[in-house]
Amino acid sequence: MSLIELNNISKIYNPGENEVRALDAVSLEIDFGEFVGIVGQSGSGKSTLMNILGLLDVPTSGTYKLDGKYVDELDDDSLSEIRNKEIGFIFQGFNLISNLTARENVELPLVYRGMPADERRELSRVALEKVGMLHREKHLPSQLSGGQQQRIAIARAIAAAPPIILADEPTGNLDSKTGDEVMRILHELNAEGRTIVLITHDNQIASGIKRNIRIHDGRIVDDYFNF
Numbered sequence: 471m472s473l474i475e476l477n478n479i480s481k482i483y484n485p486g487e488n489e490v491r492a493l494d495a496v497s498l499e500i501d502f503g504e505f506v507g508i509v510g511q512s513g514s515g516k517s518t519l520m521n522i523l524g525l526l527d528v529p530t531s532g533t534y535k536l537d538g539k540y541v542d543e544l545d546d547d548s549l550s551e552i553r554n555k556e557i558g559f560i561f562q563g564f565n566l567i568s569n570l571t572a573r574e575n576v577e578l579p580l581v582y583r584g585m586p587a588d589e590r591r592e593l594s595r596v597a598l599e600k601v602g603m604l605h606r607e608k609h610l611p612s613q614l615s616g617g618q619q620q621r622i623a624i625a626r627a628i629a630a631a632p633p634i635i636l637a638d639e640p641t642g643n644l645d646s647k648t649g650d651e652v653m654r655i656l657h658e659l660n661a662e663g664r665t666i667v668l669i670t671h672d673n674q675i676a677s678g679i680k681r682n683i684r685i686h687d688g689r690i691v692d693d694y695f696n697f
Contacts, residue, residue, distance in 0.1 A: 471538055473634070473665055474500040474523065479532035481518050481688075492518040493529070494688040500667065502633075505660040507679035508669045515688040516669045517638060523667060524557055524636045525549050554583055558627030562639035564619045566611040566626075573598065573607040576626045583630065597625035601655055617648030624655055628664075635659060637668040641675060653678060 481493040492515050500506055510516040521527035522534065525541065534541040536552070544552070566575045576594040585593075598604040601621040611619055620640060627635055637656065641649030653675065660666050668679065676682050677696055684692040 472499040473502045473504075473537055474498070474667075475533075475535040476522075477533045477535075479519075479522060479529045479534060481515075481522065481527070482530040485530075491688045493522070495532070496685075496688070496690055497532075498683060498690060498693070500665065503660070503663055503665055505657070505666045505680055506668070507676045507682040508667060508685060509671070509673070509676045509682050510685040511671050514685045516671075516685050518688075519685065520636055520638050520667070520669050524559060525553050554579065555630065556632050556634055558630070558632040558635045560620075560623055560627045560635065560637040560640045562642040564611070564616075564623045564643075566619055566622060568611055571608050571610060572603060572614070572622045572625075575611070575622055576629050579626060580630060593629045593631075594625070597629040598622075600628065600658075601625045615648075617644055617651065620644060620648070620652055621655070624652070628659060633663075633665060635664050635666045637666065639669055639671070641670070641672070649675070 476496055476498050479493055479496045480491060483490040483492060496519065508516045508519060518527065522529055541549070567578065570578065573594050576597055577590045580590040580593060595604065598607055601624050603618060603621045603625060606614060606618060611622070614622065635656070640656070641652050644652065656666055656668065670676055680697060681695050682692070683690055
C-alpha cells in the first residue's frame with residue numbers, strides 16, 4: 471500500500487464555459503519514505519496539487535487516499551488532526567510570526583496540539599539543533615537572515631516528527647549556497663525515513679531529487695527517476 475494515492479484528481483475553477491482546470495485527471499502514487507519533486511513552471515498546477523496533498527484544498531473530482539484512508543470520508547476535525555500531526559509544511563515565504571522568537575515559532579504547532587511546556591521545549595531544542603540554529607533560539611525573525619529563517623521554518627515543520635513533509639519552493643527566496651544547505655537538511659530528514667514532497671520550478675534543484683513528477687497545464691507529463 472502506498473502512502474499517497476491520487477486517482478483522477480481534477481480541480482476546476484469557474485465551472486462552465488470559462489472554466490480553468492488547475493488539475494486535470496491527475497493520478498499518482500508516492501510510497502513511504504520517498505523523496506519526490508513536483509516540477510513545473512508558474513501556473514502549471516503544482517501548487518494546487520500541493521494544497522490538495524496537504525489537505526488545504528479539496529479536489530473537484532477524483533479520490534485521494536492518504537495512508538489507507540479516503541480523505542473525502544474524513545470530517546473537518548480528522549483532517550485538522552492529520553494536518554497537525556502527520557504533515558509538516560515548509561513554505562517559500564517562511565511564514566514565521568514576527569514577534570515570536572525562533573524557539574517560540576518552532577513551538578507554536580506543539581502548543582496547538584496541547585503539548586506540555588517541558589515536552590515542547592525539548593522537541594523544539596532537538597529540532598533547532600538538527601538544523602544548526604539552537605544558538606539563535608532567542609532571536610526574532612527580523613534578526614535572522616533569509617537562510618536562517620528558512621532553517622527555523624524547517625525546525626517548526628519537523629519538531630513533532632511528522633512522517634510527511636511538504637515543501638513549497640523552500641529554496642525560492644534563498645541564494646544558491648543557502649539553498650544547497652536547505653536541500654542537504656531535507657535529504658538528511660529523508661534518510662531518517664521522512665516522506666518528502668518538494669515543489670520546485672528549478673531544474674537544478676529537481677536534478678538532485680531521486681524521483682521527479684513533471685506537471686504542465688494541470689497534467690502529469692513525466693514521472694522519472696534521476697538516479
